Amino acid sequence: MIKIEKPSKPPKILIGKGAKENEENCATYDSGQRKFEFQKKIYGAQSVKNTLLHAQHGKCCYCESRVRATSYGDVEHYRPKGAVKQVKNHPGYYWLAYDWNNLLFSCEACNRSHKGTLFPLKNPGARARSHHDDIDDEQPLFVNPGVEDPRKHIRFQGESPVPRTKVGRKTIEGIGLRREDLEDRRRERLQVLRALQDIIEIGKDSTDSKVKEKVREAQEHLAASIRPNAEYSSMVQDFLGT
Numbered sequence: 001m002i003k004i005e006k007p008s009k010p011p012k013i014l015i016g017k018g019a020k021e022n023e024e025n026c027a028t029y030d031s032g033q034r035k036f037e038f039q040k041k042i043y044g045a046q047s048v049k050n051t052l053l054h055a056q057h058g059k060c061c062y063c064e065s066r067v068r069a070t071s072y073g074d075v076e077h078y079r080p081k082g083a084v085k086q087v088k089n090h091p092g093y094y095w096l097a098y099d100w101n102n103l104l105f106s107c108e109a110c111n112r113s114h115k116g117t118l119f120p121l122k123n124p125g126a127r128a129r130s131h132h133d134d135i136d137d138e139q140p141l142f143v144n145p146g147v148e149d150p151r152k153h154i155r156f157q158g159e160s161p162v163p164r165t166k167v168g169r170k171t172i173e174g175i176g177l178r179r180e181d182l183e184d185r186r187r188e189r190l191q192v193l194r195a196l197q198d199i200i201e202i203g204k205d206s207t208d209s210k211v212k213e214k215v216r217e218a219q220e221h222l223a224a225s226i227r228p229n230a231e232y233s234s235m236v237q238d239f240l241g242t
């Protein structure tokens with residue numbers, strides 16, 4: 001997981017239709033009702049998806065897998081919009097359904113199979129229950145890669161994420177960042193990188209121009225593998241010790 005730099009200005013549809021829907025949902029709450037309807041065509045609009053995908057280099061905000069190769073992916077609500085798994089009768093963070101700061105793009109495995117409506121807090125007593133409460137009083141136990149550098153909380157040993165903080169531990173567990181298929185893919189990535197390191201080591205003193213060219217290519221691949229647009233770049237940073 002790496003820090004995501006979203007444009008500060010929300011896509012237009014969130015400012016227009018999203019804000020209007022939000023007003024209606026807040027009025028619904030104030031009238032005593034606790035059932036909300038959410039318009040996926042607004043928070044999940046193509047313009048929202050594309051802006052997030054661009055900011056996230058086409059990768060899942062949590063596991064850094066390239067999403068679009070195998071599925072459409074989800075516009076994900078960091079604070080779940082319709083319910084909170086740990087809390088009975090919590091209406092969900094309905095007032096953040098169209099809030100740009102609450103939206104990320106994730107793969108279906110991270111979002112649907114693992115995170116779902118989980119949203120643990122260090123201070124459950126301060127949990128916001130409505131738009132009248134202040135979410136800044138909450139201390140979430142899930143990393144928000146749109147706000148802070150996840151590497152403060154999670155580092156890697158080989159292909160496995162290792163927590164550095166309680167937030168890191170809860171995030172790894174809650175989002176399933178040690179799931180087997182993900183570890184397999186990360187392991188495969190490391191195998192390729194080790195092969196590149198071998199090429200560099202074996203060919204570094206060669207005077208043969210073809211070998212020198214291959215060494216240069218291997219060095220370029222390694223340098224590219226830690227950039228934000230590379231899959232599993234956080235793991236690779238730890239692997240290469242950068």
Ligand SMILES: [Zn+2]
Nearest residue numbers: 060063107110
């Ligand atoms: Zn994911």
